[in-house]
Amino acid sequence: MCAQMLWPYREARRIISQLRGRKDAILETGFGPSGPPHIGTYGEIIRTNFVALALKDLGYRPRIISFLDDLDGLRKVPEGFPTWLSDYLGRPVCEIPDPFECCESFSKHMHKLLVKMVDDAGARCEYRFSSEEYASGTFNDAIEAVMHNVELLKRLVVPMLSPEVGARWFPFFAKCENCGKLYTTRVTSVDIDSETVDYVCDGEFGAVRGCGHHGTTSYLNGAGKLPWRVDWPARWFALHVDYEIHGKDLIESASLGKRIVSSVFMRPPILTMTYELFLDADGRKISKSKGFAIDPTLWLKYGTRDSLHLMLYKKPKQAKRLDISRMPSYVNEAFGVAADYYRRRDEFGQPGKRHPYEILTLLAPPDSDPGRMDFATLCNLVAALGERNPDVIKRYALKLAEQVNSDDSGYDVRSADSGLVDELVRKAIMFADDIIATRSAEVELSDNELEAVRSFVSYLRSGEFTGEEIQTRVFTLAREFSISQPRMFQILYALILNQRQGPRLGYFIPILGQNKTADRIEASLAKFGLRD
Ligand SMILES: [Zn+2]
Ligand SMILES: [Zn+2]
Structure with a gap:
């Protein structure tokens, strides 16, 4: 397996071709700290780490910036969070108290959770905060360029918005000096000479209403913020970003961002990679406000880190359902990847020759094979x-x-x-x-099927058999009772394991024990009311 074929190396090659001889590269990932980090946040950082490792392997000096947009206003109270937070809707999350009372703000708490996740994984990144970068003037040049290109930006952005939002849209939000909210203000005029905007706080933002205040404020040094669609390319410009991995839901915003970078900030557009979204077991997009539903912490509670990273590594361009019940098969698969690595490790372990297992472990596979099991x-x-x-x-x-x-x-x-x-x-x-x-995999059995199951129970209690004999017995049973083989197995899996699928019975039953299996089947029959 040639390392150049692994996707992080393909991405690294793309980046290198854009560096024009530079050895330093900046890779960005974004996190909206208005809720706990979820699998998407973690996935972006880990995948960006995969690419950074490939760049390093190829002799470059990548840095990963995790950018926390802590000026973002709280849109709704995340599930499971205290309801008093609704008093702070619309306020930047960096100015909201920490509901868990251990950090200086709401967003610092979310940052703490992210740092723990990233550190535990042995991944790396630098954290930058929107509030600090705006306040220290990092975005001033970008904001100046925006103020000189208001009409151009309106032409680019407004067609993407609903008519109501588009009518009010301006590429800058002043922070209301009276109520402290961001997204309720509307700029009414700009004075380039004095570097100020006039604004009125009369907008609506979800359930939040503006306070009616009229004011004049500087547009520099954190007195306001660029709206998200402009803020993103402004980051690429201000932080000299070369590359960013983002979800498929942001394709439109990313291509708009690239147009803004080249037409407003006069820089070549950055390179991006799009990944498919994580869906929950019902096929819905996993979102932050649903809280901890499926997050890396939950995965790691039951599974291994290698299996989580394998899930992130495998086919990033394919949508994945994060049904936790599939996790054990990822654990097995990751063991298989590790087994292959330890069998052939002499062929790998150096720049340009990497095994996928080295990528999963962020180039830190254990020195000796830790072993594995089913x-x-x-x-x-x-x-x-x-x-x-x-x-x-x-x-x-x-x-x-x-x-x-x-x-x-x-x-x-x-x-x-x-x-x-x-x-x-x-x-x-x-x-x-x-x-x-x-889980529940109740089955309805016909009299004939019930008879077949009873016959199988008597068989299991009648002597000691090998796995092969047991497996064969299931096949002959199906034939004797004219039940299709898939149906026969489905019935037995439901009764033994309470699920629709399972391991090979000739492998599983000898380990579980014949009598225990028979007990289990009878207990299930009783539970389903099928005993008599
Ligand atoms: Zn805290
Ligand atoms: Zn206000």
């Missing part, structure tokens, strides 16, 4: 056993390993680091309790 099956096993004692589960985990030909699957827990085994056992127990136990 985590997806372990989760099912824990759920089916109804057993929560980690020592007992651990014995089953070892049994699981014995069933596996380690040459084929790469899962071999016998050589695994005992810390890893303990961690996976602990996580499998939590996953079985919190996720699998809440």
